Amino acid sequence: MSKAVDRPGAEEIPSAPGARRIKTGAGWGAARLRAAADWPARQVTTSFVLPAVLLLFFLSIFPLLVSAYLSLTRFQFVPGGFALRWVGLANYGKLLVGIEQSHFLGVPKPPTVVGWLLFGLAASVLLLFAVRGITSASGRRGVVGRAAFAVVAGAGIWLAVRTLTPGGFPGTLLTTLIYVVVGITVQYWLGLWLAFLCAQEVAGRRFFRVVFLLPMMITPVGIAYTFRILMDLGKGPFAPVWRALGLAEVSWANYAWGARLVVMLGDIWQWTPFMFIVLLAALESLPAELIEAAMVDGASRWQLFWRISWPQLIPVTSTLILIRMIEAFKIIDLPNVLTNGGPGTATESLTLHAFMAWRTLDIGGSAAVAYMLLFVVTFAALSYVNLAHRRLAEAA
């Protein structure tokens, strides 16, 4: 094994003489001697990076390829083991138009008037966006990218409008998107407000900073149970409040939106600190000159923040949203422990959906759900980077 592994590594190193391996720029090109004596020296530089490359290769790239294959097969037990039967795109078809459609996409109902209005509004905005891509000189790739985004986003909104109407039921795809969008929005504004407060000259700032950071580090499974204990309407700490409202005998776990709300509360509690801590560090590293100048001109604290500080936070904001978006799509611990995905499949995220399929030995279906998640994350991240992040990162 070691032989097969070592050979490509030999290609990964510079052909540099042993004495000057440090990257200094000057004289680097002249040193391209392909002497046999270099071989050990090249192995030395390779050995720094090769173990990491190989580990990631075997635990990430390779499994990804195998997953792609699994998603095109059906798993079956046969005498003496199991067999994988090639079924083409049937596993994906099952999710999009077949028996798993109600689980993955949800149960659609004809939209209400409000639904139609919302969809019309969103569709016209997206159309305008796509048309502007054609008229503005953004190149062929820009036009295609914008058109693709408009089509996919339009389909997503159409799905949302149809499954969120009364009688409809959103599937795991939309549930995950709701967790991501609502979670990030609330976390960002809460985190920004807290960072603004902690950036003021108030006594005890250090205490607040440490306390506000805590939830981010706590094991999500622990958070899920803690929220279950807290949110018990009959025996939890807020029971007197619920009793006064006549809700003591009700269980939120039986209502789709109640359960989703509790999952989102847990997520917000855990991840607001991430937004807070980075925004605070960014706020404190802003140059003081602008603020002092504005202060001399008599700007209010409010104006100082919104007109001077916040615009400079936009690049950090954009990156924060990108990082959280990528991470938030992976959510599983909270819904699995808090509600076990229920009631029904109301709180199931895509990752949990894949786990449920795996547990019923629908290996191909599970891999297909996982790949759907991969497509969604990749598409969302690419769209965000190309359509918003580049511009926002250069805004300041």
Next chain:
Amino acid sequence: MARVWRVRRAPTALPAWLAVVFYAALVTWAAVVLFPLYWIVVTSFKLPIHVYAGPVYLPFVDFMPSLHAWRYLFVDLRNDTLRPFENTVIVALVSSTLALVLGTGAGYGLLRFHYRPRLSAILLFTATAVLVIAAMAERVHGLAAIGGGVLLFLLVRAVLGRSGRTVGNDDIAFWMISQRMLPPVAVVIPIYVMFQRLSLLDTRAALIITYTAVNLPIVVWLMRDYFRNISLELEESAAIDGASPYRIFWSIVLPLATPGLAATFLLVLVFSWNEYLFALFLTSANAQTLPLSIAAQNATRGPMWWYMSVLILIMITPVIAMAIALERYIAKGLLVGALKG
């Protein structure tokens, strides 16, 4: 309104009423953060009757705290409680150490040395590896498969020669860091099958290997940024004196990077400690980690909150301690990451 907001004298002085508003907001959020933790601590000292009769809030005032839940879990169920704890500690410590060792080396290498692997060689290696593993899955003898793979690889590489597109350090670094984007669920089933074939399912080794790979991108990312701020001069003079790259790395670079190493280690340790998805797939009984064993309590003692609270406490106390120790570094580290993105 604008007159009230105006800052007139010292730029940092808050008007009294505004200070009150700010404090109220800060204290409110501190309560939101701390109350759940307080409630868990209190619940762990409650008797069943204190829970079922409706909420009681203050120990010694509302109810007499009792150690019964702690005694039950640590004395009566000693091994059932401690084994997951032991698993978590070992898996987290070993995998974080491994990730730190591999990731630090890679982060340093990607910053200081030039790597120019050829695209064709990488693709060829991937194809060969796929073939070898497919052959082994078809029950070809392992040594024969690997030997054949090596031969095939060398042969095709000799035919291809030394030409073709190469990839650079930035490509490798981007590839490593982008692994963070991959949803773990997309790779977990093949990893499960792989460990099953190696008879490593439900062992600590499986979790250690997996967590090392999962945490590697973070270590590479953070340590590369950290090394970037270390001056080159010391390293250059050591190189002129004839020190080997290993020696330079070990005796000069690593000691300078100790704070960064410590912070990265703790961060990765917390991630391993909290990990849920891979443990969910890869363990069933022996190697179960705390998050898993606690999630499994659901069925057996769902409403027995006093036991749950004790278990949650032993799970989260170490990470809370680490969070307090890390506070200073995390802000800086995450900011560097967020700005470079």
